[in-house]
Amino acid sequence: ENQYNEISDTLEKLTEQFEGQANKKQEYVEKIETINRIQTAQQDIINWLSAQSVLFEERFKMSSQKCTDLMTEQSNALKNQRRTEERVHDDLELKHSNTQSCLRKIDNSLKAIKVRKLKKTPENCMN
Secondary structure (H helix, E strand, O other): OHHHHHHHHHHHHHHHHHHHHHHHHHHHHHHHHHHHHHHHHHHHHHHHHHHHHHHHHHHHHHHHHHHHHHHHHHHHHHHHHHHHHHHHHHHHHHHHHHHHHHHHHHHHHHHHHHHHHHHHOHHHHHO
């Protein structure tokens, strides 16, 4: 009977150890599953951040290109404006020169008319 009690106690202790190990194993399994879920979530976050980075880079390139295009357009517009201003200035100088030339011709014509009138007037003839 003593031996039976010892065997019974030993079996009881082994059963308790086995149950304790089974519980620990279950805890470990649950912890590993939690770790796996966390790692999956971390990888999802990394993938999302990577995609956002690519989108940001594409948007930055587009914005940068738009800025470059606008600056080029503005530079070309300023060059065209300067050319137009130069043409207008040159046209005004030419028109001024032509006007001065016409005024001299008119002045010379008026002088010639006065001289002819003076030559034809009787007063002039008597002198």
